Amino acid sequence: MATMTKERADSLAPPRRSNFLRTITPYLYILPALIIMTIITYYPIAYSLWMSTTNYGIKNLRVDAPLPDSVGLQNYIDILSGAVSSLIPNFNFWNTLAFNLWWTFSNVIFHVAIGIIIAVILNTQGLWFRGIYRAIFVLPIVIPTLVIGTVWRNMFDADYGAINQVLAAFGGIFGMPEAAFHIRWIDQVDPPIPFIPLPLAYYALLITNIWLGWPFMTIVASGALQSINKEYYEAASMDGASPVRQFFSITLPLLRPAMVPAAMYGMIVTFNLFNLVYFITGGGPLRQTEILVTTAFNLVNAQRLYGLAAAFSVFIMIILIIITVGTNRISRATESYDV
Amino acid sequence: MATTTVSLGKDILGADKKERAASFAPQEKKMKLRRQLLLQLLLLFISFIVLFPILWVVSMSLDPRGLRPLTLTLIPANASLDAYAAVIDKPTNNPVGFWTLARNSLALATSVSVLSVLVGVFCAYAFSRFKFTGRQVIMLGIIIVLMLPTVASLAPLFVLLNKVQFTIGDVNFNLRNSLIGVGLAMISGALPFAIWNLKGYIDTIPKDLEEAAMIDGASANQTFFQIMLPLALPALAVTAFLGFLTGWTEFALSWQFLTNPQDFTLAMALWNMTGQYAANTPWSKFSAMAILVALPVAAVYLALQKYIVGGLTVGGVKG
Numbered sequence: 001m002a003t004m005t006k007e008r009a010d011s012l013a014p015p016r017r018s019n020f021l022r023t024i025t026p027y028l029y030i031l032p033a034l035i036i037m038t039i040i041t042y043y044p045i046a047y048s049l050w051m052s053t054t055n056y057g058i059k060n061l062r063v064d065a066p067l068p069d070s071v072g073l074q075n076y077i078d079i080l081s082g083a084v085s086s087l088i089p090n091f092n093f094w095n096t097l098a099f100n101l102w103w104t105f106s107n108v109i110f111h112v113a114i115g116i117i118i119a120v121i122l123n124t125q126g127l128w129f130r131g132i133y134r135a136i137f138v139l140p141i142v143i144p145t146l147v148i149g150t151v152w153r154n155m156f157d158a159d160y161g162a163i164n165q166v167l168a169a170f171g172g173i174f175g176m177p178e179a180a181f182h183i184r185w186i187d188q189v190d191p192p193i194p195f196i197p198l199p200l201a202y203y204a205l206l207i208t209n210i211w212l213g214w215p216f217m218t219i220v221a222s223g224a225l226q227s228i229n230k231e232y233y234e235a236a237s238m239d240g241a242s243p244v245r246q247f248f249s250i251t252l253p254l255l256r257p258a259m260v261p262a263a264m265y266g267m268i269v270t271f272n273l274f275n276l277v278y279f280i281t282g283g284g285p286l287r288q289t290e291i292l293v294t295t296a297f298n299l300v301n302a303q304r305l306y307g308l309a310a311a312f313s314v315f316i317m318i319i320l321i322i323i324t325v326g327t328n329r330i331s332r333a334t335e336s337y338d339v
Numbered sequence: 340m341a342t343t344t345v346s347l348g349k350d351i352l353g354a355d356k357k358e359r360a361a362s363f364a365p366q367e368k369k370m371k372l373r374r375q376l377l378l379q380l381l382l383l384f385i386s387f388i389v390l391f392p393i394l395w396v397v398s399m400s401l402d403p404r405g406l407r408p409l410t411l412t413l414i415p416a417n418a419s420l421d422a423y424a425a426v427i428d429k430p431t432n433n434p435v436g437f438w439t440l441a442r443n444s445l446a447l448a449t450s451v452s453v454l455s456v457l458v459g460v461f462c463a464y465a466f467s468r469f470k471f472t473g474r475q476v477i478m479l480g481i482i483i484v485l486m487l488p489t490v491a492s493l494a495p496l497f498v499l500l501n502k503v504q505f506t507i508g509d510v511n512f513n514l515r516n517s518l519i520g521v522g523l524a525m526i527s528g529a530l531p532f533a534i535w536n537l538k539g540y541i542d543t544i545p546k547d548l549e550e551a552a553m554i555d556g557a558s559a560n561q562t563f564f565q566i567m568l569p570l571a572l573p574a575l576a577v578t579a580f581l582g583f584l585t586g587w588t589e590f591a592l593s594w595q596f597l598t599n600p601q602d603f604t605l606a607m608a609l610w611n612m613t614g615q616y617a618a619n620t621p622w623s624k625f626s627a628m629a630i631l632v633a634l635p636v637a638a639v640y641l642a643l644q645k646y647i648v649g650g651l652t653v654g655g656v657k658g
Contacts, residue, residue, distance in 0.1 A: 025469065029462060032461060032536060034462070036530060037531065041530070042480070043499070043527075045484070056498065060498075061498070107612070118385065121382065124378060124384075126375070134505075135380050136386045136389055143588070143602055144584065144632065146588040146606050146609065147632055150612075151395075154625065160409065162411060166411065229460065237594045272488040272490075274488065278590075293488050313493075313495075317487055320487060323484060323534060324482065324483075
């Protein structure tokens with residue numbers, strides 16, 4: 001009886017009202033998120049656009065402080081032209097940007113290459129202890145980068161760090177003196193390879209981030225490897241293709257649809273890898289390993305130049321939008337490859 | 340006689356089979372054994388590299404020797420848990436105890452994760468399942484802020500939150516200088532991430548069940564609460580955990596915003612014990628702290644790892 005009434009009521013419900021409900025339902029679902037994001041995400045971004053055209057400084061922080069002076073686009077010009085370096089020693093936007101791009105690129109290349117090679121090795125038929133290796137290799141992913149950064153910072157210590165101690169132990173086998181391995185990983189200014197203008201600190205960061213980054217790629221590649229049909233390999237080896245040839249002609253092309261989005265994701269993460277860079281080198285020596293996000297942090301934290309920092313953040317936003325659109329294009333373009 | 344022949348025949352057949360198998364196997368096995376050992380050697384070497392920092396920090400945390408280690412040891416002489424006791428007793432020179440730091444980190448991480456998932460799942464569901472005017476534009480707006488790290492919005496967040504100040508009695512409250520302010524600033528980044536990550540997951544859940552429910556007369560809300568939410572539970576757990584992780588290890592905002600030691604977090608204390616700030620902190624203490632910060636989240640990550648890694652690339656990049 002009750003169901004009858006309900007059914008009747010349903011079928012008799014005025015269509016207009018249910019149409020209206022159906023139209024506004026999606027908006028009701030997104031409304032809470034939109035309200036919160038408008039207040040704490042979009043409004044601050046809009047506010048920073050205004051701040052970036054002022055000389056907002058520490059004097060403007062008090063509640064009853066006067067509004068900062070408008071300086072037009074001066075902050076942007078100062079950042080691009082390097083005029084800021086009179087306030088902040090060694091500040092150079094273009095160097096930082098170039099380093100940040102190179103940092104991202106060099107890291108992700110290593111992550112993907114090592115990740116694929118180790119995934120292929122782990123996928124070898126009849127490999128012993130596969131499960132144990134898998135369990136060990138996932139460890140760098142699960143440890144917070146904050147902890148990884150601080151621990152490696154101490155491991156790279158010139159006097160007491162584990163890296164120099166291990167190198168000295170190996171060197172000792174060949175009769176090299178321990179003093180030869182007093183390597184100042186973090187603060188040596190001269191580039192270790194004369195014709196490459198990158199400080200030793202860059203290599204320290206690279207080593208740490210390779211340690212941190214490849215297992216993610218291995219996991220992604222392992223998943224994709226398992227979905228590759230074994231018949232391809234059987235056919236190829238019947239045709240006399242060598243394992244190397246098989247790797248380049250079958251494995252790599254079929255891994256591409258999985259690896260490209262993973263690499264794009266890795267690029268964005270690495271581009272903004274604040275925790276590692278800040279905790280290991282702090283951007284030093286002489287700001288040579290500074291990336292954009294650590295610079296933005298320093299502009300606020302150490303310099304308290306809020307207006308300038310806002311302008312700097314606008315540049316970060318523009319660059320990230322370009323990178324995001326670019327990486328999405330690349331991901332999409334390879335999507336059709338998906339079988 | 341007959342039996343012998345038969346058995347002989349069997350024997351021959353068997354031998355033949357064995358021989359045939361043998362003609363393949365030994366070669367293959369020999370190749371394999373050499374390759375196997377080579378691969379094992381390589382994998383052992385990689386395992387050593389992966390485990391080295393972990394073993395180092397564990398060994399260091401048990402090491403009772405003075406300020407800094409002069410030699411490498413796996414298990415130090417007179418290993419003890421004193422450093423852990425020391426850290427829990429008094430982590431840094433700031434007048435704040437370990438449990439206060441842990442409580443602050445926990446509160447920050449929990450509220451950021453719960454709030455962003457709670458609000459985010461509705462929005463994610465709408466993006467995944469409804470077609471409506473403005474959908475593309477709003478989604479684009481979310482993608483743009485998704486890629487923007489919170490550190491980049493540090494300046495406006497600092498200034499804006501700093502404007503919310505009032506005095507009750509003799510207590511002066513400054514939203515910027517409080518855990519609530521840090522939490523709000525973090526949600527500004529965590530919410531877009533939660534929305535996008537959840538949308539990625541919900542996109543992969545087949546629509547069949549919802550459609551069946553709709554045909555049976557369920558409203559959009561009933562479908563959402565009774566069908567979608569239970570199905571999305573693993574995704575909710577993973578997203579909540581990732582939000583928790585961000586909160587647990589958040590550094591830049593809290594370092595910049597907070598001045599009262601009673602509000603400090605574990606991440607801030609760990610940085611206080613590292614590098615330039617830590618000339619007098621024994622590395623055993625630093626290591627114990629690092630392990631105490633990492634262990635709880637690493638354990639959960641390990642348990643959820645299978646779901647997280649797949650979801651990140653789906654939710655993170657695919658639009």
